[in-house]
Amino acid sequence: xxxxxxxxxxxxxxxxxxxxxxxxxxxxxxxxxxxxxxxxxxxxxxxxxxxxxxxxxxxxxxxxxxxxxxxxxxxxxxxxxxxxxxxxxxxxxxxxxxxxxxxxxxxxxxxxxxxxxxxxxxxxxxxxxxxxxxxxxxxxxxxxxxxxxxxxxxxxxxxxxxxxxxxxxxxxxxxxxxxxxxxxxxxxxxxxxxxxxxxxxxxxxxxxxxxxxxxxxxxxxxxxxxxxxxxxxxxxxxxxxxxxxxxxxxxxxxxxxxxxxxxxxxxxxxxxxxxxxxxxxxxxxxxxxxxxxx
Amino acid sequence: xxxxxxxxxxxxxxxxxxxxxxxxxxxxxxxxxxxxxxxxxxxxxxxxxxxxxxxxxxxxxxxxxxxxxxxxxxxxxxxxxxxxxxxxxxxxxxxxxxxxxxxxxxxxxxxxxxxxxxxxxxxxxxxxxxxxxxxxxxxxxxxxxxxxxxxxxxxxxxxxxxxxxxxxxxxxxxxxxxxxxxxxxxxxxxxxxxxxxxxxxxxxxxxxxxxxxxxxxxxxxxxxxxxxxxxxxxxxxxxxxxxxxxxxxxxxxxxxxxxxxxxxxxxxxxxxxxxx
Numbered sequence: 135x136x137x138x139x140x141x142x143x144x145x146x147x148x149x150x151x152x153x154x155x156x157x158x159x160x161x162x163x164x165x166x167x168x169x170x171x172x173x174x175x176x177x178x179x180x181x182x183x184x185x186x187x188x189x190x191x192x193x194x195x196x197x198x199x200x201x202x203x204x205x206x207x208x209x210x211x212x213x214x215x216x217x218x219x220x221x222x223x224x225x226x227x228x229x230x231x232x233x234x235x236x237x238x239x240x241x242x243x244x245x246x247x248x249x250x251x252x253x254x255x256x257x258x259x260x261x262x263x264x265x266x267x268x269x270x271x272x273x274x275x276x277x278x279x280x281x282x283x284x285x286x287x288x289x290x291x292x293x294x295x296x297x298x299x300x301x302x303x304x305x306x307x308x309x310x311x312x313x314x315x316x317x318x319x320x321x322x323x324x325x326x327x328x329x330x331x332x333x334x335x336x337x338x339x340x341x342x343x344x345x346x347x348x349x350x351x352x353x354x355x356x357x358x359x360x361x362x363x364x365x366x367x368x369x370x371x372x373x374x375x376x377x378x379x380x381x382x383x384x385x386x387x388x389x390x391x392x393x394x395x396x397x398x399x400x401x402x403x404x405x406x407x408x409x410x411x412x413x414x415x416x417x418x419x420x421x422x423x424x425x426x427x428x
Numbered sequence: 429x430x431x432x433x434x435x436x437x438x439x440x441x442x443x444x445x446x447x448x449x450x451x452x453x454x455x456x457x458x459x460x461x462x463x464x465x466x467x468x469x470x471x472x473x474x475x476x477x478x479x480x481x482x483x484x485x486x487x488x489x490x491x492x493x494x495x496x497x498x499x500x501x502x503x504x505x506x507x508x509x510x511x512x513x514x515x516x517x518x519x520x521x522x523x524x525x526x527x528x529x530x531x532x533x534x535x536x537x538x539x540x541x542x543x544x545x546x547x548x549x550x551x552x553x554x555x556x557x558x559x560x561x562x563x564x565x566x567x568x569x570x571x572x573x574x575x576x577x578x579x580x581x582x583x584x585x586x587x588x589x590x591x592x593x594x595x596x597x598x599x600x601x602x603x604x605x606x607x608x609x610x611x612x613x614x615x616x617x618x619x620x621x622x623x624x625x626x627x628x629x630x631x632x633x634x635x636x637x638x639x640x641x642x643x644x645x646x647x648x649x650x651x652x653x654x655x656x657x658x659x660x661x662x663x664x665x666x667x668x669x670x671x672x673x674x675x676x677x678x679x680x681x682x683x684x685x686x687x688x689x690x691x692x693x694x695x696x697x698x699x700x701x702x703x704x
Binding site for chain 2: 264
């Protein structure tokens with residue numbers, strides 16, 4: 135007994151002690167808020183009134199009978215799929231280019247990453263300016279090429295979402311590039327040599343050697359990219375605030391707007407809960423896939 | 429890796445030019461617009477017309493915006509420090525100690541990235557309101573740890589994993605207690621990992637819009653991202669020169685950090701960092 139006391143805490147006690155700050159923060163800003171939000175979805179809580187009552191499934195019935203729900207989910211799905219696929223593809227090509235090791239490739243990689251580091255608000259402002267209907271540089275360039283240059287890119291429902299996707303692609307391309315460049319550098323060159331001796335061309339080498347050996351990193355970044363895009367808020371908000379006519383209202387915009395613009399916490403929490411369920415299903419499928427592939 | 433035949437050359441040059449233009453032109457256009465006098469804002473001149481620092485000066489001398497900048501610096505530094513401390517302790521605990529529930533807690537931390545932030549915000553807002561922290565730096569500072577916790581804990585755990593147990597054992601035999609070992613032996617060896625996480629935390633906090641727009645209602649406490657949104661969105665006429673200048677100012681601190689500490693940055697990025 136004496137020996138232990140003179141040594142202070144046991145190993146296990148120290149381990150637990152060290153985890154307490156992290157656990158406390160986790161509980162305070164993730165676990166408790168999450169459970170509390172689910173509880174909130176069964177109430178009529180509003181920021182404008184201090185009191186609230188439990189209303190059972192009323193919020194859920196309301197949300198499900200909301201004619202916009204389907205559209206919001208569809209918008210989210212389009213946004214997530216395109217904003218994952220586009221920067222992934224372009225980032226992959228860009229990584230292959232920079233992996234050629236020409237002079238200045240290192241520098242280009244560094245400058246590319248700046249796009250990803252700067253605040254989303256700055257990126258949103260920049261692309262609103264580029265897409266500006268009256269004076270934007272995109273319309274200016276189209277006009278210079280003899281094409282019609284008066285499209286209000288962000289002002290019409292048919293183009294607003296794709297504009298946000300393009301801005302998001304510009305922001306995230308460097309992130310995919312950084313991972314894929316790392317992946318490319320890990321590909322065994324003798325395997326490519328072997329394939330080449332068997333008569334494989336560039337495309338065959340790419341599909342039968344490079345892609346399979348980068349399988350893990352590709353699935354990792356695609357899943358992380360999807361999760362990030364499901365959460366994404368900054369660009370649709372700074373560029374068009376979810377508009378025009380809800381054309382860019384994704385789930386995260388919808389939760390924010392219901393709760394903090396219409397002050398209807400109950401509705402926000404309900405949409406948020408449904409969204410979390412969707413995310414959980416997605417994570418579950420993904421985890422099973424990872425387990426199976428091991 | 430690839431044979432440089434004609435097909436590859438065509439692919440290489442077309443991609444280099446098109447993607448290069450897409451990647452680099454917008455930022456150049458931002459700088460270009462910011463440097464134009466207001467009368468020239470709408471011209472398509474690309475660094476050829478008259479140049480001025482008026483827009484930049486206007487933003488830098490705007491007391492409100494400089495106040496936002498100061499708030500952002502305070503909040504980002506403090507939350508990055510807090511996150512690094514929390515993640516170092518947790519990472520060390522996961523790496524070198526064995527106790528019941530360890531695996532479970534590790535899994536929970538990893539999953540925290542997947543919780544929708546917008547929904548967490550609903551209750552965080554209510555909690556901060558109840559505890560009187562709403563509108564203070566504290567509300568943001570604590571909330572921002574959420575961004576760093578999973579990545580930070582994981583990255584630092586892998587750093588601690590590389591430290592041989594024998595080193596810790598021998599310090600123990602020399603009579604050092606747990607906290608002396610941490611201070612003198614273990615943590616100094618993980619400094620590069622800590623820098624990586626501190627940068628990561630800083631950039632995330634600096635760039636966040638959603639939390640700062642919601643949790644800070646007092647204009648004097650606002651951080652730059654939400655401050656700029658409040659300043660420039662919803663105005664009748666937009667001064668694009670000012671907006672681009674403000675965007676540049678907001679991008680400078682993180683860009684400087686990136687340029688100076690690129691090595692740590694890319695390490696942190698590829699060790700599992702995700703930016704929403």
